[in-house]
Amino acid sequence: MSRIGKLPIAVPAGVDVTIDGRTVVVKGPKGTLTHTVVAPIDIAKGEDGVLNVTRPNDERQSKALHGLSRTLVANMITGVTQGYVKKLEISGVGYRVIAKGSNLEFSLGYSHPILVEAPEGITFKVETPTRFSVEGIDNQKVGEVAAKIRKLRKPDPYKAKGVKYEGEVIRRKVGKAGK
Template identity: 70%
Template sequence: MSRIGRHPITVPSGVEVDIDGREVTVKGPKGTLSHTIAEPIEVQMEDGTLTVTRPNDINKVRGLHGLTRTLINNMVVGVTDGYKKTLVIQGVGYRVVAKGQNLEFSLGYSHTITVEPPEGISFTVERPTQLVVEGIDKQKVGEVAANIRKLRKPDPYKGKGVRYEGEYVRRKVGKAGK
């Protein structure tokens, strides 16, 4: 068995899991998420725990087994606690401003960049140089944070740009003058 896939998923109180054929729907205090399970994988609900099983040991099926268990576990955690990523903006004149639901970035370009939150994602500007991306879908939170980081990646020479909190930016030495 897959090492990750063999672990049962404990469903906390206040979370409702509905298995309808190949569709798993998880409802919790923060919202609802659903996922379609790949063909050979089976999911059973027993006594407040979810168990993911597979019919055979083919490599592709073994990979799907662990993946399915992790995706369902991420859905359970998302509807109870939610996910968040913190981004730090570094550089002279680089900042972010909240304009209603949208964010307006000044990142050293000749224009400002406006970012609209997709459905299920919210932005919080803690400081002009720090923002938090929050939501219940781990994949969507990570994707939105990566797209914001992509607006101005950290510069390896001066360290300017948008980076994740705690991300180490490897610095390069500039050319030596004579």
């Protein structure tokens, strides 16, 4: 049995989980998330406010989907209670970010500023002109938006200029030797 999939999911107080066929709806203090569970996997509410994820057989695909489904539902519960945050940093001369309402405007060395609009369910917080964060209740959406912003100007390996995740280590390369 999947080691992750067989673990029960604890539902904290203040979180309401509704299971309707294959659809799981999680409501909490920060919002509501919905997920449709893939066919061979079943989710059932147990006693003491615990969710159990089961699979019908030991086929390879069922084993893979078992742990995945359990983790996705657990992430939904974490999202509606605590939320998710990805912090990013900008390094480079003249590189900066400005909050424009709910959107972000980046100056990343191009001839024009880049405007990034906040998708539904995502908020941006600018701490300094070189540090900001992406916040939301959906882990996948937060990571996707952060990755798209990082892709605007990836850190180069020679001077490490660009947008990077907080704590990310950029492998530096040595420049060519002069004469």
